[in-house]
Amino acid sequence: MVKQPDAMSLISLAPGQRARVEAICCGQGFRMRLAALGIIPGTVITVLRNAGAGPVIVEARGGRLALGRGQAAKIEVRPTSGETRGG
Amino acid sequence: MASGPKASPKVIRVALAGNPNVGKSTIFNILTGLHQHVGNWPGKTVERKEGACRLEGYLLECMDLPGTYSLTAHSAEEIVARDYVLKERPDVVVVILDASNIERNCYLLVQVLELTDQVVVGLNMMDLAGVKGYRIFPDKLEEILGVPVVPMVARRAEGCQELLKAIIEVGTGQRATSPRPIRYGAAESTLARLQELLAGENLEGLPARWVALKMLEGDEEVERLEERAVSPETRERIHAFLRQHEYGPAVIADARYAWIEEVLAEGMERPARSVITFTDRIDHVVTHRFLGLPILLAIFVCVFWLTFKVSAPLSDLLDAGFGRLSTWTAAALASYPSWFVSLLSDGVIPGVGGVLSFLPIILILFLFLGLLEDSGYMARAAFVTDRIMHAMGLHGKAFLCLLVSYGCNVPGIMATRILESERDRLLAILVNPLIPCAARIAVAAFFVGAFFPSPKNTLVMGSLYALSLAMVVFVGFVLRRVVLPGEEAPFMMELPLYRKPNVRNLAVYTGWRLLAFLKKAGTVILGASVVIWLLSSYPVGADLPHTYLGRLGFLLQPVGRLVGFDWRMSVALLTGFAAKETSLATLAVLYHAEGESLVQTLQQNMSPLVALVFVVVQLLYIPCLATVAVMRSETNSWKWPLVAMAYSLLLAGGLGFLIFQVGRALGLG
Numbered sequence: 001m002v003k004q005p006d007a008m009s010l011i012s013l014a015p016g017q018r019a020r021v022e023a024i025c026c027g028q029g030f031r032m033r034l035a036a037l038g039i040i041p042g043t044v045i046t047v048l049r050n051a052g053a054g055p056v057i058v059e060a061r062g063g064r065l066a067l068g069r070g071q072a073a074k075i076e077v078r079p080t081s082g083e084t085r086g087g
Numbered sequence: 088m089a090s091g092p093k094a095s096p097k098v099i100r101v102a103l104a105g106n107p108n109v110g111k112s113t114i115f116n117i118l119t120g121l122h123q124h125v126g127n128w129p130g131k132t133v134e135r136k137e138g139a140c141r142l143e144g145y146l147l148e149c150m151d152l153p154g155t156y157s158l159t160a161h162s163a164e165e166i167v168a169r170d171y172v173l174k175e176r177p178d179v180v181v182v183i184l185d186a187s188n189i190e191r192n193c194y195l196l197v198q199v200l201e202l203t204d205q206v207v208v209g210l211n212m213m214d215l216a217g218v219k220g221y222r223i224f225p226d227k228l229e230e231i232l233g234v235p236v237v238p239m240v241a242r243r244a245e246g247c248q249e250l251l252k253a254i255i256e257v258g259t260g261q262r263a264t265s266p267r268p269i270r271y272g273a274a275e276s277t278l279a280r281l282q283e284l285l286a287g288e289n290l291e292g293l294p295a296r297w298v299a300l301k302m303l304e305g306d307e308e309v310e311r312l313e314e315r316a317v318s319p320e321t322r323e324r325i326h327a328f329l330r331q332h333e334y335g336p337a338v339i340a341d342a343r344y345a346w347i348e349e350v351l352a353e354g355m356e357r358p359a360r361s362v363i364t365f366t367d368r369i370d371h372v373v374t375h376r377f378l379g380l381p382i383l384l385a386i387f388v389c390v391f392w393l394t395f396k397v398s399a400p401l402s403d404l405l406d407a408g409f410g411r412l413s414t415w416t417a418a419a420l421a422s423y424p425s426w427f428v429s430l431l432s433d434g435v436i437p438g439v440g441g442v443l444s445f446l447p448i449i450l451i452l453f454l455f456l457g458l459l460e461d462s463g464y465m466a467r468a469a470f471v472t473d474r475i476m477h478a479m480g481l482h483g484k485a486f487l488c489l490l491v492s493y494g495c496n497v498p499g500i501m502a503t504r505i506l507e508s509e510r511d512r513l514l515a516i517l518v519n520p521l522i523p524c525a526a527r528i529a530v531a532a533f534f535v536g537a538f539f540p541s542p543k544n545t546l547v548m549g550s551l552y553a554l555s556l557a558m559v560v561f562v563g564f565v566l567r568r569v570v571l572p573g574e575e576a577p578f579m580m581e582l583p584l585y586r587k588p589n590v591r592n593l594a595v596y597t598g599w600r601l602l603a604f605l606k607k608a609g610t611v612i613l614g615a616s617v618v619i620w621l622l623s624s625y626p627v628g629a630d631l632p633h634t635y636l637g638r639l640g641f642l643l644q645p646v647g648r649l650v651g652f653d654w655r656m657s658v659a660l661l662t663g664f665a666a667k668e669t670s671l672a673t674l675a676v677l678y679h680a681e682g683e684s685l686v687q688t689l690q691q692n693m694s695p696l697v698a699l700v701f702v703v704v705q706l707l708y709i710p711c712l713a714t715v716a717v718m719r720s721e722t723n724s725w726k727w728p729l730v731a732m733a734y735s736l737l738l739a740g741g742l743g744f745l746i747f748q749v750g751r752a753l754g755l756g
């Protein structure tokens with residue numbers, strides 16, 4: 001039985017976890033800047049660093065980005081089942 | 088048309104576009120060599136770099152557009168880049184892509200293709216793409232994209248000739264381009280209808296499809312164009328139509344990435360699981376939640392220590408050289424009027440020479456910073472310091488500007504251009520003068536060396552660094568809340584792959600910053616040293632306390648007394664406004680002492696407490712003239728430099744008063 005995981009904020013993902021971006025809250029400008037950096041709804045991202053405080057590092061479309069915690073919190077994601085990335 | 092050897096070459100106008108960190112500047116430097124003209128875009132603090140190169144009877148006029156991720160109207164850089172392509176209509180737009188991050192990079196390519204067909208793609212960093220396990224087929228990509236694609240490794244100058252060839256072919260029309268059309272899915276019919284509505288309107292020469300696209304994206308610049316140029320009836324109809332068809336920018340971004348995915352599905356192969364790279368392994372350590380900060384501190388302590396260690400003997404050498412030049416000038420020009428000789432040997436040469444003796448420190452510091460930047464570490468430094476910078480309402484990128492200021496505040500303030508938000512830039516500029524530049528550190532080190540024997544001196548110097556950092560945080564915190572309130576700007580930063588630094592990039596990085604410093608020495612400080620010389624030499628025949636400079640010192644005496652200064656120290660600080668290191672030279676003149684004996688004279692004339700107060704005050708008291716000038720030009724107003732001068736005077740005076748009074752109460756003075 002595969003249970004569809006719930007949507008959650010990007011900052012609640014652990015390092016190594018993969019997730020699909022569901023929605024990006026707040027601000028047209030912010031959404032367009034994220035799009036330019038490769039993140040739009042539907043993009044699969046991998047969290048590389050998330051220390052529970054401070055900025056996070058995510059990998060999206062083969063590039064890595066540092067995102068302020070406040071910005072990362074506005075990105076709603078749904079974890080993709082079980083996949084993790086080594087390292 | 089036959090073109091003989093004497094005929095003027097055919098001009099091809101080339102614009103270089105690309106994301107930041109894709110090696111665009113490297114390619115621009117290779118193409119144009121030193122034939123560059125650097126300035127600002129009119130009315131904007133965005134750097135404008137132009138250059139030219141001659142090849143096979145053609146003159147390629149190259150414009151290096153600002154590095155951007157996109158061509159929206161959200162930043163001055165993006166507006167500059169797209170306006171240039173739209174309005175100046177270059178013959179060829181070269182889009183440089185980072186092959187190791189090709190998917191994200193293509194987002195800019197799509198947007199350039201929305202503007203023009205005359206495109207050549209430079210696929211740079213092919214070596215790094217290989218490291219990531221990417222197999223890219225440039226020929227296949229060329230076929231799918233419909234524009235020339237040139238694989239390159241610009242750091243090794245590979246592919247540059249091929250790029251030039253493609254530029255000439257496209258620029259002269261020998262090779263026609265037919266870019267793969269971009270379809271916007273569900274928004275396509277809306278676009279078509281908008282184009283119909285816009286037909287017959289004066290769009291100031293812009294393509295209707297592009298204007299329609301930007302309307303869907305809610306582009307502010309295009310909205311202004313609409314108000315300016317489109318007739319009220321059409322505007323009314325467009326707005327009515329747009330209200331019924333809510334296709335937001337999301338559909339457009341989605342379509343662009345779908346286009347990219349289609350292109351790359353055929354043009355490249357990626358490993359099923361991403362390869363663990365050298366970058367992953369390094370990042371694992373340097374961005375570690377506990378290790379990150381200590382590693383950063385260790386790196387910068389090493390950098391500063393090495394900088395001062397290596398540059399000290401060089402600076403001493405230069406200093407001695409200018410001293411000798413001064414003596415020699417005085418002797419060689421003995422037959423000229425004495426005021427002229429004095430102007431040169433007592434004013435200009437020591438003034439400018441004093442600044443130039445900082446050249447080694449600044450050169451070496453910028454070399455190290457350039458090394459960290461070019462290798463890719465600086466982006467990690469921004470990541471690691473982000474949390475700390477939040478304390479003063481800034482984010483990690485601002486840390487990088489502050490770092491440059493440890494060499495010289497002038498390039499440090501210019502470096503704030505990397506901050507996207509206007510408010511962040513202002514804040515970073517305003518706190519910038521609190522970072523002690525090499526000159527102020529040198530004055531501090533001289534006093535600390537004279538009054539605090541080893542090992543106390545290291546402790547005192549360390550405390551001074553810490554104090555200035557604490558002041559940066561404190562002032563940033565206050566300014567953010569009182570003067571510049573508002574929402575925090577988002578922190579989003581690309582972390583490039585680590586790579587071996589490139590000598591050419593290092594030379595350019597260091598060169599531009601050095602040039603900013605040298606300009607300051609050549610203009611502001613030259614002028615200031617003449618003024619100080621005038622004030623200290625006139626009226627003719629007066630001894631120092633009775634010259635204009637001396638009288639000024641006595642005027643300041645009531646203020647100086649509050650912090651324990653005598654008139655000479657006040658005058659030294661006054662002259663330090665021209666350039667911080669000048670205050671040492673002034674003290675030497677006012678106490679009639681030179682070199683080693685200045686140490687003894689100072690020791691006889693002030694207590695260690697007063698010396699410490701002097702050091703603290705000179706570290707913080709006011710931005711130097713050159714810094715004020717660059718603050719004005721970067722903020723486009725006198726308001727902010729005046730704010731900086733006012734708060735720093737208050738801060739330095741207040742701290743000086745506090746230390747002096749507390750110290751005296753404790754019986755130290």
